[in-house]
Amino acid sequence: MNFHKDDVSVDMHRVLFEIAYALDAVGHDETYHGHRVAYIAYQCAVKLGWDEEKSRMAFSLGLIHDCGVSESKELNILLSAFVPKNTERHCMKGYELLLKCGPLKKFAVPVLYHHTPWEQLASIPYISPSDKSLASLVFLADRVDYLHRSQPVDGYGNVTSQTKRQIASELVDNAGAMFEPQQVQAMGELLQCDDFWFSMESRHIESLSDKFVETGSKMASTGLEDSISVAELFAQIVDAKSSFTYQHSYHVARLAEFLAQKLGYDSRSCRMLYLAGLIHDIGKLKTPSKILHKADALTEDEYRCIKRHATDSRHALENMFHQSSIIDWAANHHERLDGSGYPLGLTKEQLDGPSRLVAVTDVFQALTQSRPYRAGLSLEESMSILKSLVDEEKLDRTIFNCVDTYRDQCYRISTGCEEQLEPA
Incomplete structure (x- = not known):
């Protein structure tokens, strides 16, 4: 399958400013x-x-x-x-x-x-x-x-x-x-x-x-692999903000690339999905740490604040990537096929295959990720929850079936227990 419709490049001028904004989000008293x-x-x-x-x-x-x-x-x-x-x-x-x-x-x-x-x-x-x-x-x-x-x-x-x-x-x-x-x-x-x-x-x-x-600065745009290099930098900045999200973006990216290979995506689309996984949570830089770290149930206001990160991600990515389809693949990771997701409430008719894939990998990785207030769920528990979301027509069944087929490898990637996999 070939999903890439455009050349991938990142505007390095905007990247530098987005890094500056990211650092502002680390310290709330100084912007x-x-x-x-x-x-x-x-x-x-x-x-x-x-x-x-x-x-x-x-x-x-x-x-x-x-x-x-x-x-x-x-x-x-x-x-x-x-x-x-x-x-x-x-x-x-x-x-x-x-x-x-x-x-x-x-x-x-x-x-x-x-x-x-x-x-x-x-x-x-x-x-x-x-x-x-x-x-x-x-x-x-x-x-x-x-x-x-x-x-x-x-x-x-x-x-x-x-x-x-x-x-x-x-x-x-x-x-x-x-x-x-x-x-x-x-x-x-x-x-x-x-x-x-x-x-x-x-x-x-x-x-x-x-x-x-x-006036023609040399800090211009980059191609796909250099864009991935920049995204890996951003992923580390995002993940470093919270101990329990540490390496979340990296593991989502590797899992997305692995599943794309197994589903028959061409090599460039696989790399683009790796890139989308790296940058999908960039908007979390603006989410207050006390909410990210909260072990108890979120209040309505706190949940609204959490939901905002998807919109913040989209705007940041639009600044850096302009019209790339990667923007949608990354920013749509909390959308659901039945329209119950956020922030746009998109439905299955509006969600392409790569967007659905990133959504599944994000949920699976979050379930298996250990946090200060709970250990990561077992493979069996994670698959059970994932299946229930598929049965409720929230997540894509074809992608779930792929996860199920390669469940052991997916679990090792998601938990960071296997750093390298053979190409599909």
């Missing part, structure tokens, strides 16, 4: 931090006379510099002091994530060192001058944003002259030790410009990035 760090770093790079390509790299790096942060308490530590403690963990995690992501691999080293004081960073021989300058600039921009957000604004929401002086003074006091001296000098000049502060709003920052695209 658009990545946007501002990207903007500050870019404007300072221009002030330093960097060429446009490297200046845009500084912008991109600013958006994703905290991609290794997975918990709100970790983010709160980073934003609670001018010299935060225990920064190594999220720097290393970000480095490891980016190193595995082909399109974003070039940012791995700067992310690893973006909290390293300049006096230490400057003396490390195996880091390229370019990576050193990018890491040090994002460190400086990150701390400028901390100082900016920790100071009061005037009655109209604008930065005061006193705040500008205080930030500049703090930077000068730490030039040569924490920060690269030439970058501090350029940043000090930039801080005095009113337009610099007036333009530090999310909509202006995104408009600035749109101009990068219009």
Whole structure:
């Protein structure tokens, strides 16, 4: 079976912003931090006379510099002091994530060192001058944003002259030790410009990035395999938000690909389904952790909040993938054949085979997944519940029969007990 109707590609500009939004969702008290760090770093790079390509790299790096942060308490530590403690963990995690992501691999080293004081960073021989300058600039921009957000604004929401002086003074006091001296000098000049502060709003920052695209930035679109690499990065960011959903997306993706092979899908459609599985829960980044972790029955309001993640997933995917059929395959995973699902209440006439497949794999994996308040269900229990949903005409019978035929292999994939399977 051939289900792919379009070439798969991901808009890397939108991916970077979606990562920034994802990190905002980790810490509920601070939003658009990545946007501002990207903007500050870019404007300072221009002030330093960097060429446009490297200046845009500084912008991109600013958006994703905290991609290794997975918990709100970790983010709160980073934003609670001018010299935060225990920064190594999220720097290393970000480095490891980016190193595995082909399109974003070039940012791995700067992310690893973006909290390293300049006096230490400057003396490390195996880091390229370019990576050193990018890491040090994002460190400086990150701390400028901390100082900016920790100071009061005037009655109209604008930065005061006193705040500008205080930030500049703090930077000068730490030039040569924490920060690269030439970058501090350029940043000090930039801080005095009113337009610099007036333009530090999310909509202006995104408009600035749109101009990068219009003028031919190298951060363009990618093909299927690079899109999968980006999705694997996102899946880890999503799954890291909750201990019981850890690797859920990965196991759903592997199970979807395995079943697609057994059902006779062509190789490209199988890879597309793997991709859909990876990104199906991306909207959960906006779901409060206390609801995701709740062991008791959900209230009506809490359940509504849970249901929202499917819509949030669709919007995020539309930003990154545009018209790809993968959007529907991923976002429809809570729809049911009888129309009782959410968020659109679609029926069997509106749900294609790949959408039905992802829905089945999501339910099966959720049943078998262990959570803090209960162990994962046995294969027999999981199959019994799955069959009841099929008998109620909520899930697809043909896909269920395939799961039943290969039930032992499916269970091992779903529970992470078998990492590699022979091709179908």
